[in-house]
Amino acid sequence: MTGALAPTKPLTVADRCDRCGAQAYVRAVLVGGGDLLFCAHHGRKYAEALRSNGADIQDESARLTETPASAVDDDR
Template identity: 80%
Template sequence: MTGALAPSKPLTAVDRCDRCGAQAYVRAVLAGGNDLLFCAHHGRKFSGALRSTGADIHDETNRLIETPATAPNDER
């Protein structure tokens, strides 16, 4: 074992922000292995402080601006 963190699974619509309950787009993996989930807003708010404590931040907020590959015809 190298001590490196295993890649985490992508966040889904079921994953909720630990702060407000909105859909989570940011996962903070703490040094002890536990994780915290945050919406985009709370992820931005807390990621700096979490990084300074050694947390590994997985940010998927780029998914908020992606266009689905199967957009309805009236959205193309």
């Protein structure tokens, strides 16, 4: 994320990719207003083009590889 625009709220399971309908992990906030939501795959595919047009990218795709707290607690 570039920080050029005000921070946006975290993405939830209800947020869906505008290309394929999968869970969204990437938000592109457009310069002219509005935003686009993408799954991790489509976020990677379009991020460079969106950035070059001034979009601010909120990428939460790292959540896909995080270990849930409950899984860590189960190892005790």
